[in-house]
Amino acid sequence: MQLSHFFQRRNNMVLGVDISAGGIKFLELSKKGARFRIESFAQEALPTGTVVDHEIKDIPALGSAIQRGVVRSATRLKNAAIALASSKVITKVIQMPDFLDEHQMETQIELEADRYVPYPRDEVNLDFQIMGTSREKTGKIDVLLAAARSENIQSRVSALSLANLATQVVDVEAYAIETAFNYLADHSQDESLNGPVAIVDIGREVTQLIILDNRKLIYTRELAFGGKQLTDKIKARYSLSDTQASTAHRGTGLPESYFDEVLAPFRQYIAGQIAKALQVYQVSTEHRRVGRILLAGGCATITGLNVVVERDLGLRTTIANPFANMEVAAGLNADHIAQEAPSFMVACGLALRSFD
Ligand SMILES: Nc1ncnc2c1ncn2[C@@H]1O[C@H](COP(=O)(O)OP(=O)(O)OP(=O)(O)O)[C@@H](O)[C@H]1O
Ligand SMILES: [Mg+2]
Structure with missing residues (x-):
């Protein structure tokens, strides 16, 4: 050692x-x-x-x-x-x-x-x-x-x-x-960032859940979902190559059906996964309940994701901007x-x- x-x-x-x-x-x-x-x-x-x-x-x-x-x-x-x-x-x-x-x-x-x-x-x-x-x-x-x-x-x-x-x-x-x-x-002027905050960093293959209170890290978990699942769906549904599918998530060049039939269920799925992970956190610790969510990672900017998470979890949700x-x-x-x-x-x- x-x-x-x-x-x-x-x-x-x-x-x-x-x-x-x-x-x-x-x-x-x-x-x-x-x-x-x-x-x-x-x-x-x-x-x-x-x-x-x-x-x-x-x-x-x-x-x-x-x-x-x-x-x-x-x-x-x-x-x-x-x-x-x-x-x-x-x-x-x-x-x-x-x-x-x-x-x-x-x-x-x-x-x-x-x-x-x-x-x-x-x-x-x-x-x-x-x-x-x-x-x-x-x-x-x-x-x-x-x-x-x-x-x-x-x-x-x-x-x-x-x-x-x-x-x-x-x-x-x-x-x-x-x-x-x-x-x-x-x-930021946002006082709620000093209370218990969950940062959900949604990457390609994994998502990091990080919870801070009083600006200090108190909990971290790796969750097994990410943008690759959306890419795979796009690929299968519209018969695209990996490369084509991985840049198609904004919907450019995809049929209208993409937004309602692929993107919307994916947003719902992510919100459900976040809710589940926060539940696990809340029953397994004695820390204060999370009152605020920040979305990060490449998937944070999925159109409307912050709105769906905010609505489903009942917690103010915004997109993290470290710059x-x-x-x-x-x-x-x-x-x-x-x-x-x-x-x-x-x-x-x-x-x-x-x-x-
Ligand atoms: N606007 C967007 N809509 C949907 N998905 C997006 C968008 N922009 C990026 N992505 C997806 O975000 C993912 C990449 O995110 P990020 O750069 O955070 O991942 P990573 O850090 O490389 O991966 P990991 O942390 O899983 O190893 C890819 O799956 C990409 O398709
Ligand atoms: Mg990453």
């Missing part, structure tokens, strides 16, 4: 690189005074089979895709921040005596980690972050422990290095979303960036790590 400092950052600026099964997203931010600016922005598709179930199956293929994305983004950064899927990281808040120095703490954590991590010692990377005085026990501090299989980190680091990027930060997707959410909430109040560098396509914003929550949280 080795302490790898997942959460570590030095003073270098980092390129946010969000690697998913469907593709890679790249984001570079700069900051002037209190104002952020998008300096580079790119997406790069990944060949099927490169990333499966959050594991890198083909490092060279991922490396070349990263390389292409870096060129496309025109970034000059040489350091990257990446995230591991929340489902691949074991996290636990433990209590430690408040008189330990950092070195003693590391030793103690090494000893304790065995109790929490179900993998052989030499296959695991471990890190911790001190969260502050424990609310539960006096004389103790809360420490967030995070453990991940070294292989999951190493394969990403190797692919990035093929594109001449050094991995500076290894974060966790849910924490990256929390970071982006905090930026977004800071730039609210950000400037866009000259030469970038601001309209396109605005349209893609909800799917850049993770990338944004990673890019923001340059400034913490």
Whole structure:
């Protein structure tokens, strides 16, 4: 077992690189005074089979895709921040005596980690972050422990290095979303964002449910649905190829029947899945009930989805915009960036790590 400092950052600026099964997203931010600016922005598709179930199956293929994305983004950064899927990281808040120095703490954590991590010692990377005085026990501090299989980190680091990027930060997707959410909430007048909020990040194959209260992450679950199900329906119904179907979701070029017979049931299905997941959350925890929903991910912008979710769940539902109040560098396509914003929550949280 080795302490790898997942959460570590030095003073270098980092390129946010969000690697998913469907593709890679790249984001570079700069900051002037209190104002952020998008300096580079790119997406790069990944060949099927490169990333499966959050594991890198083909490092060279991922490396070349990263390389292409870096060129496309025109970034000059040489350091990257990446995230591991929340489902691949074991996290636990433990209590430690408040008189330990950092070195003693590391030793103690090494000893304790065995109790929490179900993998052989030499296959695991471990890190911790001190969260502050424990609310539960006096004389103790809360420490967030995070453990991940070294292989999951190493394969990403190797692919990035093929594109001449050094991995500076290894974060966790849910924490990256929390970071982006905090930026977004800071730039919003909406008081309800300080209460219990569910962020539903609907991607291609998976959906992340993340619940925050008081702006802090309190719950996370991975749900097995996403935009690929809509693509598959379109494909079967209108006899299209994968590529044609994956860009047809807005209905362009599809018969009128698409909206009522394919898209509407899919919206209904998603709303039902979200309702079910929130029910599971509510019966399994003692936390406060969710009062507000933010939709994120590529599917957040499905026409009318926020309206259906709001109506069916009876909770105010809006689309997350992590780029609210950000400037866009000259030469970038601001309209396109605005349209893609909800799917850049993770990338944004990673890019923001340059400034913490
Ligand atoms: N306007 C839209 N209407 C419907 N679906 C859309 C729209 N825009 C994007 N999508 C779908 O969103 C999905 C991609 O979302 P996103 O970029 O968040 O996924 P990802 O992060 O690559 O995937 P995952 O997180 O599952 O690994 C695709 O299935 C795409 O078809
Ligand atoms: Mg994603």
